[in-house]
Amino acid sequence: MAEPENIIEVRGLKNAFGDQVVHENLDLDVRQGEILGVVGGSGTGKSVLMRSIIGLQQPIAGEVTVFGEPTLGRAETDALEIRKRWGVLFQGGALFSTLTVAENVQVPLREFYPSLSLSLLDEIASYKVIMTGLPNDAGPKFPAELSGGMRKRAGLARALAMDPELLFLDEPTAGLDPIGAAAFDELTKSLQRTLGLTVFLITHDLDTLYAICDRVAVLADKRVIAVGTIDELLALDHPWIQEYFRGPRGRAAVATQEAQRERSERSTAGAAADSGAD
Numbered sequence: 132m133a134e135p136e137n138i139i140e141v142r143g144l145k146n147a148f149g150d151q152v153v154h155e156n157l158d159l160d161v162r163q164g165e166i167l168g169v170v171g172g173s174g175t176g177k178s179v180l181m182r183s184i185i186g187l188q189q190p191i192a193g194e195v196t197v198f199g200e201p202t203l204g205r206a207e208t209d210a211l212e213i214r215k216r217w218g219v220l221f222q223g224g225a226l227f228s229t230l231t232v233a234e235n236v237q238v239p240l241r242e243f244y245p246s247l248s249l250s251l252l253d254e255i256a257s258y259k260v261i262m263t264g265l266p267n268d269a270g271p272k273f274p275a276e277l278s279g280g281m282r283k284r285a286g287l288a289r290a291l292a293m294d295p296e297l298l299f300l301d302e303p304t305a306g307l308d309p310i311g312a313a314a315f316d317e318l319t320k321s322l323q324r325t326l327g328l329t330v331f332l333i334t335h336d337l338d339t340l341y342a343i344c345d346r347v348a349v350l351a352d353k354r355v356i357a358v359g360t361i362d363e364l365l366a367l368d369h370p371w372i373q374e375y376f377r378g379p380r381g382r383a384a385v386a387t388q389e390a391q392r393e394r395s396e397r398s399t400a401g402a403a404a405d406s407g408a409d
């Protein structure tokens with residue numbers, strides 16, 4: 132069966148906690164193969180939206196389809212088949228502190244394929260650990276023995292355990308230094324390219340938005356008020372969007388992007404000149 136163009140479709144979503152309505156009539160499409168950045172002020176419901184899509188939050192109203200299949204109110208066995216096809220990196224990594232990195236990566240494998248042999252589990256875990264740029268000797272370490280950046284990579288290795296087609300990342304670069312954050316962005320981009328992943332990426336990090344997101348969805352007023360490329364969003368005159376992208380941090384992110392582009396153009400020109408001199 133051909134894959135739908137939209138990997139995720141959310142329609143008319145409503146979420147509330149007691150009297151507090153977080154989402155009302157929220158619609159969103161995530162296209163196949165894109166990295167969609169999801170932004171919005173603190174508490175606008177980005178994580179609740181992600182939890183609704185992956186079935187950890189039961190909305191009051193609305194519909195969610197992933198891979199063309201409705202995800203809400205499904206029987207557990209049906210839901211498992213869909214869950215196998217996505218990986219999730221929760222805010223903070225959410226690693227089990229009493230398990231090693233390799234054992235953490237093996238958790239979803241053991242859940243979905245309980246009869247896998249120990250040697251195969253070890254082999255897959257070791258491959259995923261290397262794939263996320265961690266040294267191979269990170270596998271037997273406990274999360275507390277890793278740096279913050281390494282813990283994020285370990286969380287990503289676990290999210291990739293089942294060879295997902297869709298990846299959910301909740302603030303993956305929060306708490307990382309700028310170099311670590313840029314390296315994590317590059318890793319995300321290269322996974323998208325090489326594995327053809329679709330990525331739903333919640334972030335406050337403007338550098339991440341500029342560097343790797345194909346489109347950005349803005350949450351405000353309980354719904355997605357706009358989705359588009361950053362240039363398309365900049366053309367809108369919504370005050371939050373203008374303040375967010377044109378404020379001091381937005382301008383700094385643009386300057387970083389331009390500096391990176393110039394550096395990469397200079398190195399490409401240098402390489403071309405070198406090969407011409409041979």
Ligand SMILES: Nc1ncnc2c1ncn2[C@@H]1O[C@H](COP(=O)(O)OP(=O)(O)OP(=O)(O)O)[C@@H](O)[C@H]1O
Nearest residue numbers: 148151153171172173174175176177178179180335
């Ligand atoms: N389980 C829950 N019970 C009650 N309220 C909740 C629950 N989960 C989330 N909320 C509330 O819903 C609102 C949205 O939370 P959410 O975590 O989605 O925000 P966010 O946009 O991801 O914020 P941040 O950028 O700060 O991470 C918040 O006011 C939060 O307190």
